[in-house]
Amino acid sequence: MKKKEKTIKNGVCLKDRIWKSRYYYLMLLPAVAYVLIFCYAPMGGLQIAFKNYKVSLGMWGSKWIGFRNFTDFFTSYSFPQLMENTFVLSFYQILIGFPIPIVIALILNELKGGFKKTTQTILYAPHFISTVVLVGVMTTMFSPSQGVINTLLEAIGMERIYFMGEPQYFRHLYVWSGVWQGMGWSAIVYLAALAGVDPALHEAADIDGATRMQKILHINLPSIMPTIIIMLILRMGQIASIGYEKVYLMQNDLNVSTAEVISTYVYKRGIINMNYSFSTAMGLFNNVINVTMLLVANKVSKKVSGSGLF
Amino acid sequence: MKMKKRKKITLFDIVVHIIAALLLLIVLYPLIIVLSSSVSEPALVATGKVVLLPKGINLEGYKAVFKNPDIMIGYANTIFYTVVGTIINLIVTVPAGYALTKNKIPGRNMFMTLFMITMYFSGGLIPTFLLVKSLGLYNTRWILLFLGAFSTYNCIICRSFFAAMPVELEEAAEIDGCNPLRTFIQIILPLSKALLGVMVLYFGVAHWNSYFSAMIYIKEDHMQPLQVFLRRILILAQTAMNIEEGGEYAQAMADREALIRYAVIVVSSAPLLIIYPFLQKYFDKGVLIGSVKG
Structure with a gap:
C-alpha cells in the first residue's frame, strides 16, 4: 500500500511507468480510438434528445427544448401499446428462453461419449443461421398456401391459418423460434460450468445412495447457480432492447399491433421519417430502462444471494 | 477401480435419451x-x-442461384466484409484484451471502465447514424468493416484467456530483449490458437449474418451483402404474396423467387454450418468459463 502511494505521488516515477508501458498503450490504442469515436461520440449526440434538431443548424446549433420530446412520446397515442408490446414480449422471452438452456445443459450433461457430442453439435446448428434466413424459413413453413405446417394442420382436419399475419401469434412465433435458434448455444455456458463440478460431491452422494435425479437437483443445479445468476442479471440489462433485427423482419402490415416495439419504432420514426430528435429521445428512454433494470437486478441478487456482477 | 462394472440401463437413462432425441428432431426437422x-x-x-x-x-433452383447476379454480388460482398471485417476485429480487440491483463500499466482500470460502460449504455441508433453521416462513412464499404470493430464482451474473453497463461514465458522473452509487442506477436499469439479460433468464429458469424447495418448505411445495391438480398427474396416477396395478390409483377417475381428460395438458403447458410463443427472443441470448454465470472 505504501509503495503504491509513493509511486503515484512521485511524478517522475509515474512517468517512467507510463513510458515503460508504451507498447501496451499501443495495443490498447485501436480499441480506445474505436470506443471514443463509435461509442462515446454518439453519447454526446444524445443531447439532441433535448433539442429540436435541425440538420441545417447542426447538432450544437439546434435549440434546447428540455424534455418536450419525452413528454410528446409519453403522451403520444402509440406509447401505451409500444410499452405493452415491448415488455410483454421481453418478459415472455425471458420466462421461456432463459430456463430452457439450463434444463438442456443438465440433460446433455447426463449423456455420454459420442452421442453427447453429436447431440451438442446438432443443437448448436441453428445459432449459425442468420436471422434473415430464420425468418425466411418461418415465413415459408408457416405460409398459408404452401407451408408444411398448414399442410399438416389440414391433414388432421384443421383450417389453414396465416400465422405470420395474425397479431395473436406474433409473440409465440417470436419467442419459440428464438428458443429453437438459441437453446443449444446458450447451454454452452452452463455446460462449461457443469464440467467444473467437483466429482468428490458426486462420489459422496453415491455412497449415500442418491439417485441421479437427486444429484442433479442437489449437486449440479446448486453448483451452477452463480453462473445462472450472472446470466440472469446480464439478461435483465437487455429487458427493453429486444432484438429489433428479428422483430423488424417479422413485422408486416397485418401484425404491427403486437409486433411494434420501441426499438423498431425508433428505427421507423428516426431513419425512415427522419424525426431525429424524437426518436433519439425514445432510444434514450429505452436505454435508461435497461440500465435501471440491470442495476436493480444486480442489487436484488446481491441482497438475496450475496453475489452480483459489480 | 478399473474393474468397475458396466452400469445397468436405467429408466432415467431412457428418459434422458428420449428427451435428447426429441430435441434433435425439433432442431433438425x-x-x-x-x-x-x-x-x-x-x-x-x-x-x-x-x-x-x-x-x-x-436442381434448377441451384442453377438459378448461381445465375442470379444479385446473389452473386451479395455473396462476393459478404465474403469481403467477413474476411476484412474479421481481421479488423481481431487487430482491435485481441491486443487490447492482452494489454488489460497487465497490472503494471497506469490507468488500466480506467480503460476497463471505459470499455465496460459501452456494454450497457450507448448513444443509440440515431446519434450513431448522424455520426456516421458526418464522418462521411455513409454509403461506403468502410462503415460495414468498422462498425462493431471492437467488442467489449469478446475483449473480456480474450483477457481471461491471456490472464490464465503462465507469466514465465513473457519474463523469459523480456530478459532476451523482446519488447512486449514482439512477445505478444511471436510468443503469446502462436500459443493462443483456441482463443483465435473462437474469436474468428464469433466475429465471422456476426459479419456473415448481419443485415441491419447494411440496410441502414448502404444505399447502393452493388455494395450490399448477401443478407440484404436474402431479405428481399425470402421475406419481402413472400409476405407481399401472402398478404395480397399484389398484381402480375409481384406474382411473376414470386414465381421466379420461389424456385431459388430454398436453394439460396442452403447456399448462404452452408459455409458456417460446415465450418463450426471443426471449431467446436475450442468453444465447448474453457474459453468461455472465465468470461462469465467477469
Missing part, C-alpha cells in the same frame, strides 16, 4: 425440410407434398 425442398420439384413443394424427403429431384 426445419433444416431437413429446407434441404429436401431445395432439390425437389418446385410444383410438389408449392402444393405441400414435400413433408420430409425430397420428391422429384430437380
Whole structure:
C-alpha cells in the first residue's frame, strides 16, 4: 500500500511507468480510438434528445427544448401499446428462453461419449443461421398456401391459418423460434460450468445412495447457480432492447399491433421519417430502462444471494 | 477401480435419451425440410407434398442461384466484409484484451471502465447514424468493416484467456530483449490458437449474418451483402404474396423467387454450418468459463 502511494505521488516515477508501458498503450490504442469515436461520440449526440434538431443548424446549433420530446412520446397515442408490446414480449422471452438452456445443459450433461457430442453439435446448428434466413424459413413453413405446417394442420382436419399475419401469434412465433435458434448455444455456458463440478460431491452422494435425479437437483443445479445468476442479471440489462433485427423482419402490415416495439419504432420514426430528435429521445428512454433494470437486478441478487456482477 | 462394472440401463437413462432425441428432431426437422425442398420439384413443394424427403429431384433452383447476379454480388460482398471485417476485429480487440491483463500499466482500470460502460449504455441508433453521416462513412464499404470493430464482451474473453497463461514465458522473452509487442506477436499469439479460433468464429458469424447495418448505411445495391438480398427474396416477396395478390409483377417475381428460395438458403447458410463443427472443441470448454465470472 505504501509503495503504491509513493509511486503515484512521485511524478517522475509515474512517468517512467507510463513510458515503460508504451507498447501496451499501443495495443490498447485501436480499441480506445474505436470506443471514443463509435461509442462515446454518439453519447454526446444524445443531447439532441433535448433539442429540436435541425440538420441545417447542426447538432450544437439546434435549440434546447428540455424534455418536450419525452413528454410528446409519453403522451403520444402509440406509447401505451409500444410499452405493452415491448415488455410483454421481453418478459415472455425471458420466462421461456432463459430456463430452457439450463434444463438442456443438465440433460446433455447426463449423456455420454459420442452421442453427447453429436447431440451438442446438432443443437448448436441453428445459432449459425442468420436471422434473415430464420425468418425466411418461418415465413415459408408457416405460409398459408404452401407451408408444411398448414399442410399438416389440414391433414388432421384443421383450417389453414396465416400465422405470420395474425397479431395473436406474433409473440409465440417470436419467442419459440428464438428458443429453437438459441437453446443449444446458450447451454454452452452452463455446460462449461457443469464440467467444473467437483466429482468428490458426486462420489459422496453415491455412497449415500442418491439417485441421479437427486444429484442433479442437489449437486449440479446448486453448483451452477452463480453462473445462472450472472446470466440472469446480464439478461435483465437487455429487458427493453429486444432484438429489433428479428422483430423488424417479422413485422408486416397485418401484425404491427403486437409486433411494434420501441426499438423498431425508433428505427421507423428516426431513419425512415427522419424525426431525429424524437426518436433519439425514445432510444434514450429505452436505454435508461435497461440500465435501471440491470442495476436493480444486480442489487436484488446481491441482497438475496450475496453475489452480483459489480 | 478399473474393474468397475458396466452400469445397468436405467429408466432415467431412457428418459434422458428420449428427451435428447426429441430435441434433435425439433432442431433438425426445419433444416431437413429446407434441404429436401431445395432439390425437389418446385410444383410438389408449392402444393405441400414435400413433408420430409425430397420428391422429384430437380436442381434448377441451384442453377438459378448461381445465375442470379444479385446473389452473386451479395455473396462476393459478404465474403469481403467477413474476411476484412474479421481481421479488423481481431487487430482491435485481441491486443487490447492482452494489454488489460497487465497490472503494471497506469490507468488500466480506467480503460476497463471505459470499455465496460459501452456494454450497457450507448448513444443509440440515431446519434450513431448522424455520426456516421458526418464522418462521411455513409454509403461506403468502410462503415460495414468498422462498425462493431471492437467488442467489449469478446475483449473480456480474450483477457481471461491471456490472464490464465503462465507469466514465465513473457519474463523469459523480456530478459532476451523482446519488447512486449514482439512477445505478444511471436510468443503469446502462436500459443493462443483456441482463443483465435473462437474469436474468428464469433466475429465471422456476426459479419456473415448481419443485415441491419447494411440496410441502414448502404444505399447502393452493388455494395450490399448477401443478407440484404436474402431479405428481399425470402421475406419481402413472400409476405407481399401472402398478404395480397399484389398484381402480375409481384406474382411473376414470386414465381421466379420461389424456385431459388430454398436453394439460396442452403447456399448462404452452408459455409458456417460446415465450418463450426471443426471449431467446436475450442468453444465447448474453457474459453468461455472465465468470461462469465467477469
